Amino acid sequence: MAQVRNKQVILKDYVSGFPKESDMNIVDSTITLKLPEVGKVNAFADNPFEYMSNLIIKVIAGFGVSKVLESGNPDYKEGDLVWGFSKWQEYSLVPSTQILFKIEHTDVPLSYYTGILGMPGITSYGGFFELGTPKKGENVFVSAASGAVGQLVGQFAKLHGCYVVGSKEKVDMLKNKFGFDEGFNYKEEPDLNAALKRYFPEGIDIYFENVGGKTLDTVLLNMRVHGRIPACGMISQYNLTQPEGVTNLAHIIYKRIRMEGFNSADFFHLYPKFLEFVLPHIKEEKIVYVEDIAEGLENGPAALVGLFSGRNVGKQVLVVACE
Amino acid sequence: MAQVRNKQVILKDYVSGFPKESDMNIVDSTITLKLPEVGKVNAFADNPFEYMSNLIIKVIAGFGVSKVLESGNPDYKEGDLVWGFSKWQEYSLVPSTQILFKIEHTDVPLSYYTGILGMPGITSYGGFFELGTPKKGENVFVSAASGAVGQLVGQFAKLHGCYVVGSKEKVDMLKNKFGFDEGFNYKEEPDLNAALKRYFPEGIDIYFENVGGKTLDTVLLNMRVHGRIPACGMISQYNLTQPEGVTNLAHIIYKRIRMEGFNSADFFHLYPKFLEFVLPHIKEEKIVYVEDIAEGLENGPAALVGLFSGRNVGKQVLVVACE
CATH class of the missing domain: 3.90.180.10 (Medium-chain alcohol dehydrogenases, catalytic domain)
Structure with missing residues (x-):
């Protein structure tokens, strides 16, 4: 031995x-x-x-x-x-x-x-398609948009015919590499609410949540009626001794928003279907x-x-x- | 004329x-x-x-x-x-x-x-059955439990074989009139978390949300995996100039919770089905x-x-x- x-x-x-x-x-x-x-x-x-x-x-x-x-x-x-x-x-x-x-x-x-073919892949796929229930032409906002999951959600949303805006430091990459319609660096936006109103004058249908805290609080103000928030992560909050208070939750009622937490294991049963979807896109370089x-x-x-x-x-x- | x-x-x-x-x-x-x-x-x-x-x-x-x-x-x-x-x-x-x-x-x-046969009735029915997706034996918590909606949700949950606890001033009424398993007066509980742990040692599967704010924040700590929060109202928050901050939203991710706002109009199409369900219960005095x-x-x-x-x-x- x-x-x-x-x-x-x-x-x-x-x-x-x-x-x-x-x-x-x-x-x-x-x-x-x-x-x-x-x-x-x-x-x-x-x-x-x-x-x-x-x-x-x-x-x-x-x-x-x-x-x-x-x-x-x-x-x-x-x-x-x-x-x-x-x-x-x-x-x-x-x-x-x-x-x-x-x-x-x-x-x-x-x-x-x-x-893309492992945990973040199936997480993005299940979170966006199963919980986000996107429709063509809807408005999608992705936080932490160049991360392991965010970059995929943005590309899935574009393939599905949605308008997609991402928030992350690397704006160039969001637009030029991943094909987001718009991107902004949240660290350069002193007023996130103004930024969201600029990119989503008609509001957000799907917010793919990766960061939590003040971002979520501001997004809630900008959601549309029957909006969906697949909640994948809240990385800004996990390691705070006292997490930030989210004050705009009443908008979940005003706008009848569905917010749902999940992890990859919730969608493992979809893995074969996911591979069938994603492998051709990788090979044809429609997804990077x-x-x-x-x-x-x-x-x-x-x-x-x-x-x-x-x-x-x-x-x-x-x-x-x-x- | x-x-x-x-x-x-x-x-x-x-x-x-x-x-x-x-x-x-x-x-x-x-x-x-x-x-x-x-x-x-x-x-x-x-x-x-x-x-x-x-x-x-x-x-x-x-x-x-x-x-x-x-x-x-x-x-x-x-x-x-x-x-x-x-x-x-x-x-x-x-x-x-x-x-x-x-x-x-x-x-x-x-x-x-x-x-019961109007807006609060269809609201309770749709919120509890459609969004709460209750299973027999699950643990249900209802806030504002003797109100127009809460009293119905509690009775629907009991009819469905759930364990139900309500929070409201009139504890006697919750237990003796509406048949809740337990009830407590939130105004007499200095530590809501301790109260919830006492009534739900194994956690809450469905929280029917009527009040928001600190109640919601404490409930989030006590939800079970794949719990559901039909969000009907947040009456404690609507008229505050500065709503209370909810700090425990990361539990939506940890426990893969689904929280969904709604109003009666989302379920108007179910009204005939609802009447078929509720009228016999009223006539047989199984619902008061x-x-x-x-x-x-x-x-x-x-x-x-x-x-x-x-x-x-x-x-x-x-x-x-x-x-």
């Missing part, structure tokens, strides 16, 4: 507030590669979601792409590539109850299975996907911290190992 | 903040009873919804029961009883575009068409309905003001005229 080094990124302690690099350590543990199932982490996405839910996990966890080294489960065999929930370490023992999606299409970058790739577990903490200040451009990916 | 006195309740001016009796005047105007359509107001419900939406309406408006005196619309004839949107005055000229429901069943009190009846337009202002301090017990009805 081979015992090997297993480099890991661990949280030193329960973290309150926004994470700092000094909250994390890179350690060399060892692992014995034995059954039932051992997967080698091949590429890894640092994913804020698990961090934010304040689970006490010593090794940081997220969604990643792995290669199966050995398996006691007949559904997986040595050499299979999979994506799913895993940890920030070189080798993981994966319980058989844990959902892993087998990767069948390898004519796209493997890292896409941490993004921008990744911000950091190399090596050692650079994971800095990449994670960067997410909370909006430093990443596109989906933040952390490469643990390459074949 | 007969000209008659038409007593009215009017707003003196735009009102900010909670309404006071001195904001309203009782005036004697005159009206000429002429075609196309004239209805005599027979009984009238003072309805906070229209008031709160800050429409500049000189004569206060709401839902009421009327009798048709003359009609140019072949769907209505003299003597027909109708319910729908009308005004706080003795006689109204109703435009033919306005939806009026003809009253077919008169073996129940006519005032019920301002409540409590009204708080004020007599005479002169007493309308006091009744309206009372709604905002929770003074009413049951549906507030204002009788304008009896046959």
